[in-house]
Amino acid sequence: MLNASRLKGILPAIPTPVRADGSVDEQAAAKLVGHLLAGGVDGLLPLGGTGEYGALSRAARIRIASACAECVAGRVPVIAGVLDPGYHDALAAAYDFASAGVDALLVVTPYYTNPTQAGLCDYFLRFADESPLPILLYEIPYRTRIALDPEVTHLLSRHERIIGMKVCNTDMYHFLRVVAGVDKEFAVLSGEDSLFPLHVAAGANGGIVVTASLLPRTWRRMFDLVSQGRTQEALLLHRKLIPLINLAFAETNPGPLKSVLDLVGVDAPEVLAPLVQPAFELQARLRSEVEHLLGAYENA
Incomplete structure (x- = not known):
């Protein structure tokens, strides 16, 4: 069973390739x-927000989880996102994904009901007890309006089946408080492309990175630099990626990302409602930037 020691490095948050009719394109997913x-990633994260979880049917979610697990064949961990707001639906998804062959689950904080911190703690402890797979906490307050208090995270990190966390909280002091008190057998992963080297320098074990789907070697190089204590070099490399990050998130992710996947051999630009194709000007600017970075860093 997957444990925290294998949650490190670069784990791209991957988009779900779909056809024009909205069906999952397993061939594009395999590519x-x-x-x-081939780019040296340390794991994969299908079915997060980048994977358009909420727009996919339950059957489609199972198909993409199964396709990823089959393609990976145990070489790196596959962690499926669980973004249902209700406990029973989320637990049903956990069993679906376990049957599909993934290794762990990334479980988002339950939203809409605005639970207390005591409610959040109870939710994750119960989920971990009942889940067929180990889980990672998923905190993304700019989408859910809910953040976990660091003290609650510290408590949850001591549960043997809660093995890590994806942090999408842009408050650096909050992050520092989290890493200061989690269990030693608990992996904190950055969920912010914009803050990744700072998070790793401050104690993250790696990151779940959206734009690593385009530039896996470049992000892997950045992680290695920070891990070797060469933080200034990592920050300089990250600075080169800031235009890409700005463009990739200029409209709701994964629309911009999908529009340029063909540059890495995956022709799957379609997005699912309520997303629409990003503005033509944005696509053109992003394409130009990715082409430059592929030549300058990824394929150099």
Whole structure:
């Protein structure tokens, strides 16, 4: 069973390739996974927000989870996102994904009901007890309006089946408080492309990175630099990626990302409602930036 020691390095948050009719394109998914494995990634995260979880049917979610697990064949961990707001639906998804062959689950804080910190703690403890797979906490307050208090995270980190966390909280002091008190057998992963080297320098074990789907080797190089204590070099490399990050998130992710996947051999630009194709000007600017970075860093 997966444990925290294998949650490190670069784990791309991957988009779900779909056809024009909205069905999952397993062939394109296999190409994307192959591209990422060749780029030296340390794991994969299908079915987060980047994977358009909420727009996919339950059957489609199972198909993409199964396709990723089959393509990876145990070489790196596959962690499926669980973004249902209700406990029973989320637990049903956990069993679906376990049957599909993934290794762990990334479980978002339950939203809409605005639970207390005591409610959040109870939710995750119960989920971990009942889940067929180990879980990672998923905190993303700019989408859910809910953040976990660091003290609650510290308590949850001591549960043997809660093995890590994806941090999408842009408050650096909050992050520092989290890493200061979690269990030693608990992996904190950055969920912010914009803060990744700072998070790793401050104690993250790696990151779940959206734009690593395009530039896996570049992000892997950045992680290695920070891990070697060469933080200034990592920050300089990260600075080169800031235009890409700005463009990739200028409209709701994964629309911009999907529009340029063909540059890495995956022709899957379609997005699912309520997303629409990003503005033409944005696509053109992003394409130009990715082409430059592929030549300058990824394929150099």
